[in-house]
Amino acid sequence: MTNPNKNVVDSARGDEYRDWLKQMTLIRRFEEAAGEAYAIGHIGGFCHLYVGQEAVAVGSNAALKEGDVIMCSYREHGHALVRGVSARAVMAELFGKATGCSAGKGGSMHMFDTTKGMLGGHGIVAGQIPLATGAAFSFKYNKTDNVAVSYFGEAAVNNGAFHEALNMAALWNLPVVFICENNRYGMGTALERSHAVWNIHERSCSYDMESEIADGMDVLDTNRVMSKAVERARKDGIPTLIEARTYRFMGHSMSDPIHGHYRTKEEVESQKERDPLITFANQLKDAGLLTDEDIKQIEASVAEEVADALTFAEESDIPDASALFTDVYAD
Amino acid sequence: MAILTYRDALNEALAEEMERDPSVFLMGEEVAVYQGAYKVSKGLLDRFGEDRVVDTPITELGFAGLGVGAAMTGTRPVIEFMTFNFALLAIDQIVNSAAKMLYMSGGQIPIPMVFRGPGGAALQLGAQHSQAFESWYANIPGLKVVMPATPADAKGLLKSSIRDNNPVIFIEGEMLYNMKGEVPEGEHLVPLGVADIKRPGNDVTLVSHSKTVAVALKAAEQLSADGIDAEVIDLRTIRPLDIDALTASVKKTNRCVVVEEGWNFCGVGAQVVDDLQRTAFDYLDAPILRVTGADVPMPYNKQLEKASKPSPDRIIDAVKRVSYQD
Numbered sequence: 001m002t003n004p005n006k007n008v009v010d011s012a013r014g015d016e017y018r019d020w021l022k023q024m025t026l027i028r029r030f031e032e033a034a035g036e037a038y039a040i041g042h043i044g045g046f047c048h049l050y051v052g053q054e055a056v057a058v059g060s061n062a063a064l065k066e067g068d069v070i071m072c073s074y075r076e077h078g079h080a081l082v083r084g085v086s087a088r089a090v091m092a093e094l095f096g097k098a099t100g101c102s103a104g105k106g107g108s109m110h111m112f113d114t115t116k117g118m119l120g121g122h123g124i125v126a127g128q129i130p131l132a133t134g135a136a137f138s139f140k141y142n143k144t145d146n147v148a149v150s151y152f153g154e155a156a157v158n159n160g161a162f163h164e165a166l167n168m169a170a171l172w173n174l175p176v177v178f179i180c181e182n183n184r185y186g187m188g189t190a191l192e193r194s195h196a197v198w199n200i201h202e203r204s205c206s207y208d209m210e211s212e213i214a215d216g217m218d219v220l221d222t223n224r225v226m227s228k229a230v231e232r233a234r235k236d237g238i239p240t241l242i243e244a245r246t247y248r249f250m251g252h253s254m255s256d257p258i259h260g261h262y263r264t265k266e267e268v269e270s271q272k273e274r275d276p277l278i279t280f281a282n283q284l285k286d287a288g289l290l291t292d293e294d295i296k297q298i299e300a301s302v303a304e305e306v307a308d309a310l311t312f313a314e315e316s317d318i319p320d321a322s323a324l325f326t327d328v329y330a331d
Numbered sequence: 332m333a334i335l336t337y338r339d340a341l342n343e344a345l346a347e348e349m350e351r352d353p354s355v356f357l358m359g360e361e362v363a364v365y366q367g368a369y370k371v372s373k374g375l376l377d378r379f380g381e382d383r384v385v386d387t388p389i390t391e392l393g394f395a396g397l398g399v400g401a402a403m404t405g406t407r408p409v410i411e412f413m414t415f416n417f418a419l420l421a422i423d424q425i426v427n428s429a430a431k432m433l434y435m436s437g438g439q440i441p442i443p444m445v446f447r448g449p450g451g452a453a454l455q456l457g458a459q460h461s462q463a464f465e466s467w468y469a470n471i472p473g474l475k476v477v478m479p480a481t482p483a484d485a486k487g488l489l490k491s492s493i494r495d496n497n498p499v500i501f502i503e504g505e506m507l508y509n510m511k512g513e514v515p516e517g518e519h520l521v522p523l524g525v526a527d528i529k530r531p532g533n534d535v536t537l538v539s540h541s542k543t544v545a546v547a548l549k550a551a552e553q554l555s556a557d558g559i560d561a562e563v564i565d566l567r568t569i570r571p572l573d574i575d576a577l578t579a580s581v582k583k584t585n586r587c588v589v590v591e592e593g594w595n596f597c598g599v600g601a602q603v604v605d606d607l608q609r610t611a612f613d614y615l616d617a618p619i620l621r622v623t624g625a626d627v628p629m630p631y632n633k634q635l636e637k638a639s640k641p642s643p644d645r646i647i648d649a650v651k652r653v654s655y656q657d
Contacts (some may be wrong), residue, residue: 069404103437112436119403120436124427130393131428134400134408141356141382141406148400161423164393171388327434328472330441330496 009220009287017284018294020062020219024054024277025302027078030087031250033306034077034094038254042314043094047108050078052217052249055276056181057082059214059222060149060244063230069117069135070149071128074109075181075248076121079151083116087309097316104319105327125186126152126159129178133165136176140237147233148176154243155186157203158194166241170207175233177226178241181216187252188262201243209241216246217274220283247271333516338508340482341371344489345409347517349379352407355493358385358394359411359448368413369449369508395421395446399428402444402498409493412448415502416460421446422467429498430473443496447489449505450478451542451592455636458628463593465540468500469570469602475499475523476569480544482512484567487521495523504542526573528580532562535586535650538577538603540566543590543641550646559650569599577603578610585616586653590641595623617653622646 009017031049038047050057053075061082064070072079080090085101093100094108101113102121110121119135122128132150139146156162157180169176180200184191191198204211210232214225222244229240249272251258259265284290335343349355361368363376363386376384387394391412398408412418418425425446432440452461469476477492477499479485485503492499504510529544530551539547544565551561562580566573581587587607589600600621607619625639651657 071400100437102435102439105437106435110435112439114436114439119440120432122428124423127396127423127427130396130424131400131403133393134397134402135404136400137397138401138404138406141401142354148404161392161396164388164390165396167388167390168393168397327436327438329475330433330443 009283009289011287011289014289016062017289018298020058021277021280021284021290022298022302023058023082024219024280025298026087026305027054027057027081028277029302029306030081030090030309031077033310034091035250035254037094037310043108044096045107046074047094047254048075048252049250049254050075052271052276053181053183053246054078055219055222055280056179056216056244056246059219060179060226062223063226064147064149067117067144067146068149069119069146070151071119071132071135072121072151073125073128073153073156074121074123075153076111076151077108080111080113080118083113083118085111085113085116085118087305088312089113091309091313092316095313095316096318097313098319098323099312099316103323105323126156126161128152129156129162129165133169133174133176136169136174137172139175145234146175147230149179150176151179151181153186154180154182154184154191154200155194156180157200163206166204166207166209169239170209173237174239175237176239177229177233178239180241180243182243182245183248185252185262188256188260190262199243201241204241209239211241211243214242214244216244217276217279219276219280247274332513334511335482335514336508337482337485337504337510338369338371340486340514341489341503342373343514344486345372345375346378348490348493349375349383354405355407355409356383356385357409357411358387358398360387360389360413362386362411372411391417391420392424396424396428398444399424399432399442402442403432403440407493408444410444410446412446414460414505415448415450415464416462418446418448418464425468425474425498426471430471434473441496442498445492445499445501447501448503450502451505452629452636452640453505455631455633457631461629463591463624465502465569466593466598469599473498474570476502477523477567478502478541478569479567480504480507480541480565482510483514483519484521484527486514487519488523488567491520491523502541506542521567524568524571524573526576527565527567528562529565530561530563532560532584534560534584535562535588535653536577536580536584537561537563537646538566538587538589538600539563540569540591540599543592546641546643547590547646550643550650553643553647554650559654561650572602572606574606574610577607581607581611582614585614587615587619588622588646588649588653589619590622590646592624592641594626595621596626598623617655620649620653622649
């Protein structure tokens with residue numbers, strides 16, 4: 001990957017960068033806490049953790065503005081947090097509580113908060129890609145300058161919904177950014193075992209669409225690439241496919257081992273050397289924008305936020321029995 | 332009152348609703364330049380422009396999902412399927428996105444949209460182009476399923492469906508587009524979830540919808556010559572089902588035959604019978620019978636095709652049996 005612009009730390013953006021590091025830390029510690037809560041039965045069902053991929057959500061979200069919307073896959077706790085859904089509301093949703101961001105009816109895979117432009121968590125691989133394209137259609141139809149973003153894994157690009165959506169987005173010049181979070185594995189099947197073409201970004205060629213590779217373990221690079229894509233979408237209504245190359249440090253879901261038949265322990269350990277939190281902290285330290293004391297403060301503040309979220313989720317009420325039958329039809 | 336075809340009544344409904352509400356747009360295959368595969372959207376491109384009448388590639392899953400995403404963010408899409416046979420490609424977005432979004436978002440995101448197009452059998456189109464899927468959609472909480480049988484209902488129900496804040500599956504009768512009838516001008520709204528008595532009668536209730544309404548009416552006419560006075564009910568909306576109207580009719584007639592073009596197993600009629608055996612148990616003088624499409628893929632051959640569909644003769648036979656006159 002030749003990328004002359006990456007790793008450029010803008011010294012004027014220290015506050016913003018420290019906030020990004022805090023967001024990434026929040027996702028990491030939140031997901032670790034969710035994993036523990038799952039292990040003791042406070043969280044049920046499927047629970048897909050975002051550990052390792054934090055730079056993608058944080059770096060891309062920082063390029064968005066109010067009114068923009070995102071549609072995600074079922075690995076979306078981190079995206080909800082960076083959109084500004086409170087840790088309390090996300091944790092309470094995981095716990096199935098009435099105070100959750102989807103009122104306890106969505107769960108891990110279906111986080112929603114319309115006030116934050118968080119339009120889900122969607123459970124069918126690639127299903128959210130046409131949805132985001134539709135939001136972009138709406139924005140163009142209503143002549144707003146908002147942008148829609150679809151996040152999906154690399155396995156989704158083999159699904160028809162991906163191709164159908166990209167074709168329409170390119171055909172109609174819709175303000176949408178497609179972010180493929182290429183973490184190398186669709187559950188337990190490696191990219192090389194499921195994709196005839198290994199460079200995901202090349203899929204854009206079929207639709208004459210702009211595409212970029214981002215280092216998804218580098219928040220600066222992700223933000224740089226995303227900023228260009230968002231500007232193209234916002235100003236000119238031109239869609240972009242971004243391939244953010246990243247890695248998940250946990251299993252596919254909480255029911256799966258971290259490594260096993262499909263990848264080795266050594267591979268996971270070597271990928272952890274690219275830990276996006278450590279990489280970014282070092283970049284900031286080298287630029288004189290971060291001290292060890294800052295990191296301590298961030299960790300302490302995040303620990304408090306996560307502990308508070310856990311307490312809130314534990315103490316919140318479950319949905320009233322009557323909630324079973326509400327929200328099936330709108331008035 | 333104007334005499335319109337079913338096709339033009341639908342066209343009038345679309346035009347009036349697009350005029351009334353700028354957030355309504357029409358999207359689908361051949362809806363714009365070609366003026367609609369069945370000419371339902373004739374003239375709409377000229378009148379409303381290409382931003383609001385949008386031709387799509389042949390990409391049913393894609394544009395159904397795009398429609399849901401648009402409905403999530405401030406528009407009221409009308410998504411046309413050239414026929415509901417092709418909607419099978421889109422059913423993930425209809426079921427998993429459109430029907431469930433309100434619920435799984437904890438009530439935050441309604442989906443005000445219509446999926447419409449023709450369904451059921453036409454003539455000699457073979458197995459993949461002749462099938463009735465209303466029972467599939469009616470099985471899904473979160474969806475409404477609407478099937479007009481007359482031009483007036485086509486207009487009134489489509490207008491109500493477009494204004495409804497839920498995803499509505501609006502299945503038109505492929506063989507009904509040329510049907511003519513009186514259609515009220517302007518603001519003519521038929522509420523969803525309300526059945527209609529198309530022919531009052533006292534001796535037996537014939538429950539029907541869409542194309543089978545005309546078949547049931549024909550059977551009723553022939554039955555009256557035999558001294559049997561049949562009441563023909565048009566469900567109009569499959570979900571929500573107007574069980575009150577059905578119950579009231581059966582309490583009067585004490586006998587019931589349910590007619591549908593779809594397959595028997597888990598069909599719409601199965602639900603009707605299930606409801607009626609509870610709401611009208613003490614009023615039934617005979618087990619309810621069903622007349623359905625034959626339990627086979629649709630054959631091409633004209634005679635075999637005819638034999639597979641509900642006919643006046645098969646309905647009359649069923650009526651005689653529930654009347655113990657066979």
